[in-house]
Amino acid sequence: MPPCFSGKTASKLTSKTSNYSIINEEPMKASKYLARFSKLVRNILDSSAAETITLEDEINTIENYLTLQKIRYPEMINFNVSVDDALDVEATLIPPMLAQPFIENAIEHGLKSKEVKGNIEVRFIKKNETLVLEIEDDGIGRHQAQENLKAHDPTHKSMATGITQERFNVLNRKKKRKIHLNIIDLKDESGEASGTKVVIEIPFEVI
Template identity: 40%
Template sequence: RMQHEIVVQKHKATELEMQALRAQMNPHFIFNSLNSINRFILQNNKLQASEYLTKFSRLVRLILQNSQASLIPLESELEALQLYLELEAVRFDHQFEYTIKVDSDLDADILKVPPLIIQPYAENAIWHGLMHKEQKGHLAIELFQCDEMLCCKITDDGIGRKKASELKSKSASTHKSMGMRITADRIAILQQKKQLDTTIKITDLVLPDGSAGGTEVLLKIPVMQ
């Protein structure tokens, strides 16, 4: 009986940790979004301010809604991701383009994933790869099934990790440590709680001339229905 209670307590503690981690909506993103809305208002661009505010409020509602569960339909995760990318593209004056491609074999309304598992990697690609690029950048997100796992490949043609770490702008480094640390902690908790073998592989892309060609992140999550 005592052993059972210890197990129950551990599970509760893990669940609480997960909830606490999910509750940490990125303050940088909220601040920047409100700043953008304020900028549109000051420019007297009422339509753009209204559109941005509508999308921002939908995203916040989705994040809060999704964070109530430990697993959500992939469709909900992708809806939140799409809104997030739309907002960031507007905020960065369309300095980058993005695509989200879902393999036709994947049933996005049946497959379940942990909430907000993809967004931090897309966020990282924008903040550290694309935001410092002189030309227009590209972000490609592909979802497909591989080895009975759900694979998510996030590719950017930004400045690469080496150059990004050299720049070390204060806001970017703080942002990175927070977003990526929370995601790593959440994945660790998921593995501990459900014995899930979730893997993350990061590859530095190289152009034919030997210069940095961006970054590719491959996230493998066990398929859950």
């Protein structure tokens, strides 16, 4: 789990703005928030020790992560996670934490800079003998996100995508059938950036 996310999650509970603190003013909400965060931490710790996890566990981790982000940014995020009915989520195995870096990027760099609430769609689709994982947002797009980062910190270099690709390369060296990653810059009818779509194709493994 990203350290910055852990820190911001704690600050959500304890920081005070205009004399407001969620712990003091909404203890029931704070309790539910902490319970959700604890569950996410357990999911991630369990996953980090495993080479593969069930698709069901991955979906639960994603939903917990997105729910916490929505609590942090209630006016910024809508999300939906959809799963193809043809998928057996209890029997399908995948490497853990494939989606999280891209979901985090979508929120931190794609949606935070929007003037209106943004959307994230996470889809799990069965395509022949392949699991297709799609992460789509309607944020500001990669180019504008990079420009914003450079304006804020000219020395900034994004490492997340490169690190994730290297992880895929390591996984692919162990497998005959390879994991494929494709990042698509979405455009509207006028050719303006309208978001980003990440497509990860994962060969099936089943219990």
